[in-house]
Amino acid sequence: MEPLIAIVGSTGTGKSKLAVDLASRFNGEIINGDAMQLYRGLPTITNQIPPEERNGIPHHLIGCVELEKEPWRIGLFKKESLRLINDIHSRGKLPILVGGTHYYTQAVLFNESIVGDVVDSMRDGKDRSEGDISSSTRWPILDAPTDVVLQKLKEVDPVMANRWHPNESRKIRRSLEVYFQTGRPASEIYAEQKRLTREAMENGTAGPGQLRFQTLVLWVHANKEILNARLDKRVDAMIEQGMMTEASQMLDYLQARRSQNLTIDPTKGVWISIGFKELEPYLSALSEGSMSKGELEALKHSCIESVKTATRQYATSQIKWIRNKLWTSLAEIDMTHRLFLLDSSNVENWDKNVSEPSENLVQLLLRDEPTPDPKCLSELARVTLEAREARSSERSESAWQCITCDTCQKTLANEEQWNIHLRSQRHKRGVKAAAKKAGRDEYIRKREDPDIVHNEAD
Structure with missing residues (x-):
């Protein structure tokens, strides 16, 4: 090599x-x-x-x-x-x-993973097998609200659906798109990827992911x-x-294109570089003179x-x-x-x-x-890498499963975050509040149930 x-x-x-x-x-x-x-x-x-x-x-x-x-x-x-x-x-x-x-x-x-080309095409914003037809055009559900996409992912790949936090919209969409692109659940593909990588390591060959x-x-x-x-x-x-001069030149260019009815997507390419979008409010105000x-x-x-x-x-x-x-x-x-x-x-x-x-x-x-x-x-290397090794060794497959706290109505991304949540003041207050509410509900139920009132009187 x-x-x-x-x-x-x-x-x-x-x-x-x-x-x-x-x-x-x-x-x-x-x-x-x-x-x-x-x-x-x-x-x-x-x-x-x-x-x-x-x-x-x-x-x-x-x-x-x-x-x-x-x-x-x-x-x-x-x-x-x-x-x-x-x-x-x-x-x-x-x-x-x-x-x-x-x-x-x-x-x-x-080296390419099994889904390497699929993931690349998703980042590229285009499906290679269908030319310039975008994935969202072929599968409109990918542009639906995240909760709708997540529900569909639960139907076709519950393992990956349980792995992602409901707010991780990009990862949820990517997992569903892998299913659409390949016809196979992403969890199944990644499991195969791990197996082939492990076999390649054992055989000393250059397998996927090497x-x-x-x-x-x-x-x-x-x-x-x-x-x-x-x-x-x-x-x-x-x-x-x-930097200010370059940002001003970018704004002038953008405005010139707009005056020619030529559109530029400000959410892509160099337009999202740090400096232009942050300085643009000042440069616009300076230009307007207001x-x-x-x-x-x-x-x-x-x-x-x-x-x-x-x-x-x-x-x-x-x-x-x-x-x-x-x-x-x-x-x-x-x-x-x-x-x-x-x-x-x-x-x-x-x-x-x-x-x-x-x-x-x-x-x-x-x-x-x-x-x-x-x-x-160095000491920084020792501390940083030891912490990374310790965290890696503690992680199990279950640590990647999302967990929902019914008391607090909060979803945690993994077991590590779940344990932190259990120790939080918010959760402890929620448990106390839930216990008080359960006590009040039980008291009201007893007061309103004639049979319970009669039995207690006897």
Whole structure:
């Protein structure tokens, strides 16, 4: 298997810098795995690494999509990335995939699962077997309210229906669509997937869900409080570097298209990038000229704070993906020892904490030598990975079943949340209230039942 370095982590942790460091050291080329950085002409809003910081290293799939184009579907991204990886290998160089949109990255790292093409087509918003006919056109129930979709899922796949919380509309729809696309319950397909993966591991073959390459996954991570403060400062720097100007250009473009009766979906593509939608209220008010200078300044400050909040939330979601989705996929094939956490909390110790350990790991990978225990790299690595291992070992299949508290009329996503709920003050108050109500109801029933009144009198 050919080598591949994958660098993952939240925004603001230093993924791009590490990629350049390693590419410079090991004759590598970099492939961008961030959906927003595919777009051309918006280097600040999309956080593209400046050309002067690339050290002459080729960066692929960055700034290659025009503003008006549809976002790349995951299938297209995977196809282009695999083509580039093979090309880089053929020239004797080391491919380095830098992920920001982690489900893009994960699609490249792992072999197709049984339902891989189906899931890809759902993310792409189109059913490949029927050309350009969308799934919701073929099966209108997918556009119905979530409770209707859930009820249908209970009929065709009760196992998956019991797994999802009623508020997890996307997962509920996806499970039902898998049934429509394949004619088989998603739970049955995933069970088969696990069985084939287990057999492939036992036989030493590259089965579904296995890594495509001899992969080293480097997770650049930082203490949450330190990272949040760093992200706030970075947003301020981006404002100074031209984020407001780029957002204004996007708004002008959008308005020009609308004036030509050309529609753009603001919920897709670069229009959902952090920065534009948060700054748009201020830019619109500035254009309209209906606010005083003081009101505009207050609105500007509020919009910039919204950018900071959205950035912190996005970082949290990226970390959750790594801890849950990526970790689980690696655990299922017994490959968590390929995931190394590098502590970038202290940028002054970058060489000691990030560059040097990562270079040593890459050298071991290229020499096909054993790598150390990932937990030994730093205290942050030990604490984070031990917590992930403990949580993973405690989880059983039943932990994925939703549980409904009849007392509180609340549905919990799994056994872990159920146990937390049982200890909550809300549940304890609900139990007491239910007991009091039951007592009152029993008292009223006795008072209103002549037979009970007569018997008590005797």
